[in-house]
Amino acid sequence: MITIDDFAKIEMTVGQVVEAIDQPGSEKLIRLRVNFGEETRTIFTAVRPYGYKAKYFLNKKFVFVTNLEPKRIMGEESQGMITAAEGSSGKPVFLVPASKRVEVGARVR
Numbered sequence: 001m002i003t004i005d006d007f008a009k010i011e012m013t014v015g016q017v018v019e020a021i022d023q024p025g026s027e028k029l030i031r032l033r034v035n036f037g038e039e040t041r042t043i044f045t046a047v048r049p050y051g052y053k054a055k056y057f058l059n060k061k062f063v064f065v066t067n068l069e070p071k072r073i074m075g076e077e078s079q080g081m082i083t084a085a086e087g088s089s090g091k092p093v094f095l096v097p098a099s100k101r102v103e104v105g106a107r108v109r
Helices: 004-008
Strands: 012-022 030-035 040-045 061-065 071-073 076-078 084-086 092-094
Touching: 040 076
Parallel strands: none
Antiparallel strands: 012 030, 012 061, 030 040, 071 076, 084 092
16 A cells, blocks of 8 residues: 555656657567657657557557656666556556547646
8 A cells, every 4th residue: 555645756747659669679669759748758668569569659648657767778768657557358558648638748646
C-alpha cells in the first residue's frame, strides 16, 4: 500500500509521439520521440514481441510517466515510460486520453 502523498509524486502527462522507429540492434525496443508541449523526450518501449509496430504510435497521444529517473538503454537515455494496462491476452493496451480535446502536456490527476 502507498499513501495518497506517495501517489501524488507520480507525474503522468499526455504526450504526442512525433517519431517512432524500431531501435537498431534490438528485437524488442521501439524508440519514441514524444512532444510534451514545452519539450520533446526520447522514451523506449519494449513491445515489439507483442506485435506492435513503430507506425502504430506515430502521431497518437498517450499517457506517460514523466518523472522517472532517466535510464540508459542502448547508449541513449530513456526519459519516461508509456503507460499501459494488461489486456486479456497479456498484450499491453496503451492508455490514451478519451477526449481529443486533451492537450499535449496536460497532467493526469
